[in-house]
Structure formats: structure tokens, C-alpha cells
Amino acid sequence: MDVQRGQPLVVVSDVQKHYGDFQALTDINLTVNRGEVVVVIGPSGSGKSTLCRTINRLETITSGTITIDGKELPKEGKALAALRADVGMVFQSFNLFSHLTILDNVTLGPIKVKGMKKADAEREARALLERVGVAQQADKLPAQLSGGQQQRVAIARALAMKPKVMLFDEPTSALDPEMINEVLDVMVGLAQDGMTMIVVTHEMGFARKAGDRVVFMADGLIVEEDTPEQFFTAPKSERAKDFLSKLITH
Ligand SMILES: Nc1ncnc2c1ncn2[C@@H]1O[C@H](COP(=O)(O)OP(=O)(O)OP(=O)(O)O)[C@@H](O)[C@H]1O
Ligand SMILES: [Mg+2]
Numbered sequence: 001m002d003v004q005r006g007q008p009l010v011v012v013s014d015v016q017k018h019y020g021d022f023q024a025l026t027d028i029n030l031t032v033n034r035g036e037v038v039v040v041i042g043p044s045g046s047g048k049s050t051l052c053r054t055i056n057r058l059e060t061i062t063s064g065t066i067t068i069d070g071k072e073l074p075k076e077g078k079a080l081a082a083l084r085a086d087v088g089m090v091f092q093s094f095n096l097f098s099h100l101t102i103l104d105n106v107t108l109g110p111i112k113v114k115g116m117k118k119a120d121a122e123r124e125a126r127a128l129l130e131r132v133g134v135a136q137q138a139d140k141l142p143a144q145l146s147g148g149q150q151q152r153v154a155i156a157r158a159l160a161m162k163p164k165v166m167l168f169d170e171p172t173s174a175l176d177p178e179m180i181n182e183v184l185d186v187m188v189g190l191a192q193d194g195m196t197m198i199v200v201t202h203e204m205g206f207a208r209k210a211g212d213r214v215v216f217m218a219d220g221l222i223v224e225e226d227t228p229e230q231f232f233t234a235p236k237s238e239r240a241k242d243f244l245s246k247l248i249t250h
Contacts, residue, residue, distance in 0.1 A: 005035040009196050010055060010165055015064035017050055017220075024050045026220045028064070032165065037197045039207040039228065042217035043243055048200040051217070052167045055198065056087040069164055085113060088158030088166040092174045094150040096142040096157070102129065103138040106157045114161070121160070128156040132186045148179025152186055165196040172203060202247060204232055216240045 010032040017025035025047050032038050040048050053059040055066060057073050057080060066073045068087060074080045096105050106125035110116040116124075129135045132152040134145070142150055151171055158166060168187065172180040184206045191197055191210035201207065207214055207228045214231040216224045218239045224231070235241050 005194065006033050008032070009034045009036075009069055010198070011065075011067045012051075012055070013065045013067075015054065015066060016062045017047075017054060017059065018062045024220050025054070025061075028222060030215065030222065032196060032198060034196055035194045036212045037191045037195075037199065037210050038213050038215055039211040040198060040200045040215045040217060041202055041207070041243075042223075046217040047220040048217055049169050050220075052089070052169045052198065052200060055165075055167060056084055056089050058089075081113060085109075085161045086164045088161060088163030090151070090154050090158055090166065090168045090171045092170040094142070094147070094154040096150055096153060098142050101139050101141060102134065102145070102153050105142070105153060106160050109157065109161050125156070125160055128159050129153070131159075131189075132156045133182070146179060147175045148182045151175065151179075151183045155183075155186055155190075159190075165198065166190065168197065168199040168201065170200050170202075172201065204228075204247075208232065216243070218243070 008031050012028050012030040015025055015028040016023065028051065040051065042048055050059060054061050068083060071083065074083055097108070100108065103122060103125055106128060107118065107121040110121040110124065111118060126135060126138060129138055132155055134149050134152050137145055137149060142153070145153065172183050175183065180203070184203060187199065187206065188210045211228045214226055214228050215222055216231065223237050223239050224235065231240070232244065235244055
């Protein structure tokens with residue numbers, strides 16, 4: 001049991017992000033506590049991916065601060081590599097290395113970045129592959145797996161770095177419908193195990209089952225925040241009402 005559960009882990013303060021003249025994030029303030037699962041939803045172009053990418057510093061911010069476990073995001077170098085290891089990221093496209101086996105995909109980071117011994121890394125990787133339900137696939141190449149299996153490997157790969165927080169950016173939106181649940185089930189399991197998670201998804205079932213909070217974004221702003229139940233049944237803003245009506249009818 002994490003004794004610090006409930007304490008702030010990710011703190012985004014007054015963040016602005018510009019791409020040239022275009023402002024992609026405006027006045028973003030968001031605190032994610034240890035063990036909390038925050039679901040981010042909103043229309044296309046609202047800044048959801050940008051927010052995720054700034055949190056693990058794939059993108060720089062124009063102003064404001066982001067801290068992970070009390071430490072401000074370093075600009076570059078070793079400190080940045082260490083921080084990246086604290087933040088696991090799973091994308092819509094699985095981004096597995098196509099020429100490496102499933103096992104090697106999962107052990108690469110621990111061996112190269114954390115200096116783990118191969119045998120130890122492999123033992124942990126096999127346990128993680130077991131946890132996400134793809135242990136039988138360890139010696140195959142990514143192309144030999146289904147999309148749902150590949151995405152579960154991507155989750156195992158992120159977990160292998162022992163991150164403090166996991167970011168998911170629409171992890172099921174590139175999957176065939178029958179594979180969505182096998183990935184969501186793994187994510188629900190992670191949430192139940194107490195992992196701190198920020199999840200960009202429009203899967204309301206997941207948000208209701210595993211989400212502590214929904215953050216609704218539009219035009220680079222956080223427009224409203226609420227419990228999943230409140231948000232889906234009684235959204236407050238017109239933007240959210242409009243968005244949800246479209247989500248339900250399509
Ligand atoms: N590298 C970039 N250069 C310029 N503009 C960008 C860049 N990346 C994103 N943007 C713009 O920033 C805005 C937010 O994009 P972002 O990808 O964060 O949206 P999103 O909410 O994730 O959308 P989607 O639901 O389509 O994934 C969009 O208007 C996008 O065009
Ligand atoms: Mg996106």
C-alpha cells in the first residue's frame with residue numbers, strides 16, 4: 001500500500017503552450033494525486049495530446065511549471081532521461097520496435113536506460129507480459145501479434161521502467177472493436193492496483209469504471225472537471241453538453 005496515496009504526484013501550474021502564433025494550451029492547472037485516475041476528454045484539436053506530451057516533455061512549454069513527484073521537469077540531459085523513466089507513455093499507435101522480439105521490446109529500456117542485467121530484465125519482462133496476458137508471445141515479432149496484443153505489450157514496456165505515473169493517449173482508438181476491451185481490462189487492472197494514470201480516451205465505460213475524475217478540454221482550456229458520473233449525466237458547460245451529445249449519437 002502506497003503510504004503517500006492521495007498526495008500530489010503530477011502538478012501542472014499555469015501552463016501555456018504555443019506553436020508559433022497558435023496557442024495550444026491556455027492556463028492549464030491540473031493536479032493528479034498518487035493513485036488517482038484522471039480521464040481527459042474533449043473534441044479533436046482541444047490539446048489533449050499536447051498536454052500529455054508536455055507532461056513527459058516530448059514538448060516544451062512556453063510558460064508555467066510542471067512537476068512530477070515534487071521535481072520540476074528538467075530541460076535536457078540525464079535528469080530528463082531519469083524523469084522520462086518516471087512517466088510511462090502509451091500512444092494510439094503502439095510504436096513497438098518491429099525488428100525486436102516482444103521480450104526484447106520490453107527489456108530494452110530497463111537494460112539501456114536503467115542498466116539492468118539482461119537476466120533480471122527478462123525475468124521482470126516475462127512477469128509483466130504475463131500480467132497483460134501475452135506471455136505466450138514473448139519470442140515473436142510485433143507484426144505477428146494482433147493490435148490488441150501489441151498495445152498490451154506497449155503497456156508492459158512502459159511498466160518495465162517502473163514509472164510513477166502512466167499516460168495513455170487514446171490507447172484503444174486504433175484498435176478493432178473486439179480488441180478494445182482486452183486493452184481496457186488491463187488498464188482497469190492497473191488502476192485497481194493503485195497506478196496513477198492520466199488517460200485520454202472517449203471510452204465512457206472505462207471512465208466510469210476506473211476514473212476518479214474527468215477533465216474536459218476544449219480549445220486548449222480545461223473547461224470543466226467532475227466525477228465521471230456527474231460529468232456524463234449532468235455536464236455543466238455548453239461545450240461539454242454539445243460534445244457529449246455527439247459522442248452518444250455517433
Ligand atoms: N507540432 C505542432 N505544430 C503546430 N501545431 C500543433 C502541433 N501539434 C499540435 N498542434 C495543434 O495544437 C492543437 C492541439 O492538438 P492536440 O494534438 O493536442 O489535440 P487533441 O486534443 O489531442 O486532438 P485529437 O483528439 O485529434 O487527438 C491542434 O490545433 C493542433 O493542430
Ligand atoms: Mg490527440
